[in-house]
Amino acid sequence: MKITIDEIARVSGVSKGTVSRVINGKTTVAAHTREKVLDVMNRLGFVPDPAARELSMRSKYTIGISIGQGDNRISPYFALIWRALARETQELGIQFIELSDDLSSYIRLPNAVLLFSAQHTHKRLDFLKSQQIPAVVIGHEPGHAFVVPDDHTGGKLAAEHLLKLGHRRFAFLGTHIPSQAADDRRNGFCETLLKAGHPLSPELNLEGHFNTLDAYRAIRKAWEQGHRFTALFAASDEMAMGAIGALQDLGVQVPEQVSVLGFDGFPFPGLRLTTIAQDIPRIAHEAVQLALSGIEGEDPQGVYVPVQLQMGSTTAPPPDSPV
Amino acid sequence: MKITIDEIARVSGVSKGTVSRVINGKTTVAAHTREKVLDVMNRLGFVPDPAARELSMRSKYTIGISIGQGDNRISPYFALIWRALARETQELGIQFIELSDDLSSYIRLPNAVLLFSAQHTHKRLDFLKSQQIPAVVIGHEPGHAFVVPDDHTGGKLAAEHLLKLGHRRFAFLGTHIPSQAADDRRNGFCETLLKAGHPLSPELNLEGHFNTLDAYRAIRKAWEQGHRFTALFAASDEMAMGAIGALQDLGVQVPEQVSVLGFDGFPFPGLRLTTIAQDIPRIAHEAVQLALSGIEGEDPQGVYVPVQLQMGSTTAPPPDSPV
DNA sequence: CTGAAAGCGCTTACAG
DNA sequence: CTGAAAGCGCTTACAG
Numbered sequence: 001m002k003i004t005i006d007e008i009a010r011v012s013g014v015s016k017g018t019v020s021r022v023i024n025g026k027t028t029v030a031a032h033t034r035e036k037v038l039d040v041m042n043r044l045g046f047v048p049d050p051a052a053r054e055l056s057m058r059s060k061y062t063i064g065i066s067i068g069q070g071d072n073r074i075s076p077y078f079a080l081i082w083r084a085l086a087r088e089t090q091e092l093g094i095q096f097i098e099l100s101d102d103l104s105s106y107i108r109l110p111n112a113v114l115l116f117s118a119q120h121t122h123k124r125l126d127f128l129k130s131q132q133i134p135a136v137v138i139g140h141e142p143g144h145a146f147v148v149p150d151d152h153t154g155g156k157l158a159a160e161h162l163l164k165l166g167h168r169r170f171a172f173l174g175t176h177i178p179s180q181a182a183d184d185r186r187n188g189f190c191e192t193l194l195k196a197g198h199p200l201s202p203e204l205n206l207e208g209h210f211n212t213l214d215a216y217r218a219i220r221k222a223w224e225q226g227h228r229f230t231a232l233f234a235a236s237d238e239m240a241m242g243a244i245g246a247l248q249d250l251g252v253q254v255p256e257q258v259s260v261l262g263f264d265g266f267p268f269p270g271l272r273l274t275t276i277a278q279d280i281p282r283i284a285h286e287a288v289q290l291a292l293s294g295i296e297g298e299d300p301q302g303v304y305v306p307v308q309l310q311m312g313s314t315t316a317p318p319p320d321s322p323v
Numbered sequence: 324m325k326i327t328i329d330e331i332a333r334v335s336g337v338s339k340g341t342v343s344r345v346i347n348g349k350t351t352v353a354a355h356t357r358e359k360v361l362d363v364m365n366r367l368g369f370v371p372d373p374a375a376r377e378l379s380m381r382s383k384y385t386i387g388i389s390i391g392q393g394d395n396r397i398s399p400y401f402a403l404i405w406r407a408l409a410r411e412t413q414e415l416g417i418q419f420i421e422l423s424d425d426l427s428s429y430i431r432l433p434n435a436v437l438l439f440s441a442q443h444t445h446k447r448l449d450f451l452k453s454q455q456i457p458a459v460v461i462g463h464e465p466g467h468a469f470v471v472p473d474d475h476t477g478g479k480l481a482a483e484h485l486l487k488l489g490h491r492r493f494a495f496l497g498t499h500i501p502s503q504a505a506d507d508r509r510n511g512f513c514e515t516l517l518k519a520g521h522p523l524s525p526e527l528n529l530e531g532h533f534n535t536l537d538a539y540r541a542i543r544k545a546w547e548q549g550h551r552f553t554a555l556f557a558a559s560d561e562m563a564m565g566a567i568g569a570l571q572d573l574g575v576q577v578p579e580q581v582s583v584l585g586f587d588g589f590p591f592p593g594l595r596l597t598t599i600a601q602d603i604p605r606i607a608h609e610a611v612q613l614a615l616s617g618i619e620g621e622d623p624q625g626v627y628v629p630v631q632l633q634m635g636s637t638t639a640p641p642p643d644s645p646v
Numbered sequence: 647c648t649g650a651a652a653g654c655g656c657t658t659a660c661a662g
Numbered sequence: 663c664t665g666a667a668a669g670c671g672c673t674t675a676c677a678g
Contacts, residue, residue, distance in 0.1 A: 002385070002655095003431070004654095004655055004656085005655065005656060005657095006655080006656095014664075014665085015664065015665045015666075016655090016656080016657095016665095017657080017658080017664070017665060017666075017667095018663085018664060018665075019656095020656065020657055020658080021657090021658095021663095021664085023656090023657095024657080028663060028664085029663070029664085030663055030664085033663080033664085044431070045429070045431025046431075047420070047431075048655080048656070049378070049418065049654090049655050049656070050418070051373075051374045051377035051378045051416075051418070051654085051655080051656090052374075052378050052654070052655035052656040052657090052670090053655080053656055053657075054374035054656090054670090055372070055374045055375050055378050055654090055655080055656070055657095055669095055670045055671065055672085056655075056656045056657045056658080056669075056670050057656080057657060057658095057670085062325070071592075072592045073590060074399035074402065074403065074589050074590060074591065076397035076402075079397065079399075079401075079402035079405075080397065082402075082406070083405070086409070093374075093657090093670090095372065095373070095374065097370070106368070108326070108367070108368030108369075108370070211535075212534075212535050212536050213535050213536065213539055213564065213565060213568045216536055216539065217568070217572065241536065242536060245536045245540070249540065266397050267396060267397060268397065269394075269395045325671095327670095327671060327672085328671065328672060328673095329671080329672095337648075337649085338648065338649045338650075339649095339671090339672080339673095340648070340649060340650080340651095340673080340674080341647085341648060341649080342672095343672065343673055343674080344647095344648085344673090344674095346672090346673095347673080351647060351648085352647070352648085353647055353648085356647080356648085371671080371672070372670085372671050372672070374670085374671080374672090375654090375670070375671035375672040375673090376671080376672055376673075377654090377672090378653095378654045378655065378656085378670090378671080378672070378673095379653075379654050379671075379672045379673040379674080380654085380672080380673060380674095416654095416673095
């Protein structure tokens with residue numbers, strides 16, 4: 001019914017230890033042996049059983065993810081990170097568990113815990129420190145182990161892209177509520193604009209609160225009040241979507257009249273948004289590595305994961321541009 | 324480092340077979356033995372290793388989930404169902420795999436496959452049938468095995484709730500694009516209103532396309548055109564959120580002037596929406612059961628999972644009500 | 647009602 | 663470079 005490593009070993013005429021070695025890409029396998037085994041695996045459509053791998057690779061470690069009250073667990077970001085973490089831990093044979101209750105209510109905590117950076121994260125971090133359990137924050141959190149997309153560079157890339165297209169009048173969509181992500185993305189953006197001699201004017205530093213609806217409202221309101229710009233950088237794709245909706249309703253063409261650039265690079269159905277893409281699998285990978293380092297007693301480190309410009313169809317030269 | 328079943332057995336002074344029996348709630352364990360073991364487990368904070376359970380319970384089956392092009396994989400619904408399915412299959416020791424490519428490109432398919440009901444699902448269903456692989460559709464799909472929330476009853480519950488509060492002028496937010504979910508929810512709603520003698524007027528059968536932004540626009544436009552209602556039923560929570568935003572912007576109080584009722588019952592941060600809640604874990608459970616039945620050669624069945632009214636703070640009697 | 651033992655499908659020292 | 667064997671943590675007939 002199900003193809004196992006024994007079957008592959010039998011058909012290939014080698015031991016299952018050898019098959020395991022090629023599965024895991026160990027270098028100590030003769031090239032022709034490797035090829036033969038790989039060939040059989042392909043032919044039979046073999047997929048190693050993750051549960052068995054997990055059990056035998058069992059690193060003895062358990063990593064938990066703590067979910068706070070305020071965590072927006074139905075946001076795309078949360079969902080995508082979650083799946084990436086589940087995949088990553090599975091590959092390493094690490095047990096991944098969800099801690100949805102108050103941390104102090106657990107009799108036994110995992111060997112390390114991950115948490116999303118949010119308003120009330122510090123209490124949990126303090127508690128974990130008191131229990132000597134290494135913590136890794138997903139988001140910028142100096143003084144602790146953390147992993148975060150390189151937001152500042154993302155803002156810079158956004159500015160560079162728009163400047164290069166010829167834009168001179170910009171708007172930004174973020175939030176004034178304390179938010180490292182919004183702040184860093186805005187700073188990277190504004191600093192680059194400033195250096196280029198085209199600073200963001202304060203009344204176009206808008207608030208979309210990381211949701212589509214508030215973004216729609218902010219853009220619509222600003223435009224109706226007479227503020228004009230030819231390029232908008234939104235600190236999330238969802239805000240970019242809201243902005244595009246508002247511009248549509250205002251009769252403004254995207255990207256012909258106004259360019260819109262997002263941040264995240266999530267697979268939104270329909271529209272191909274130009275955006276600064278995060279590398280979610282990499283973030284998950286780094287988070288797990290940091291957890292492992294923490295378990296092994298190493299000092300907490302911060303990791304910035306690179307972002308990159310992902311071209312879509314929502315940016316173009318400004319309307320008055322000779323380009 | 325890690326508590327295992329052996330440790331529990333040792334401390335409790337029984338064999339690990341017995342510990343396993345209490346873990347799995349087998350009835351063939353003496354009451355005092357059970358208590359003793361349970362006590363030790365609690366005291367030591369024991370959690371059975373899922374990978375080990377999976378491996379030894381191994382039902383020999385693999386269930387795949389096929390992800391279509393059009394599937395909005397970052398929608399909350401998708402993400403929540405996904406996690407529920409992963410949990411469900413894990414508990415049953417079933418391997419759960421993701422089929423993100425075209426089904427025909429796999430050398431070896433799982434023993435059953437789940438898919439979301441969508442526009443272009445039929446090709447995949449036909450292919451699976453040709454391969455004799457049982458399929459289970461998440462959504463209404465007569466003629467195949469399917470599991471779907473009881474949308475029609477949900478619409479009815481919504482109408483009953485609003486009628487009971489005293490409302491007489493209603494609006495509905497769905498989509499005119501073919502959508503079983505929207506249609507059934509609307510039908511249940513409208514039929515109930517009609518029977519009560521307060522039919523939905525056609526110009527208040529609005530389109531929000533299951534997203535916040537279009538819902539906002541639809542409500543705002545309808546209201547600005549002079550259409551009035553005191554109660555709105557949105558076929559998804561996301562549309563309800565958009566509607567509430569629009570009403571806010573129009574200076575209309577929710578729920579004092581207009582009640583808003585959603586559908587889904589997802590944990591949105593912030594607002595406590597009155598809504599018709601789906602039972603996601605149950606949907607996942609039924610989907611897996613149907614897959615198992617299919618594998619065992621039983622005839623495809625359709626399952627309707629009950630929904631229920633979940634009270635929040637967005638519905639109230641209408642403004643002119645003496646209630 | 648309970649224990650001893652085999653087995654789930656893989657990985658990894660250990661020898662050679 | 664490769665094989666034989668032990669082991670990961672659990673479940674479940676099989677005896678008793």
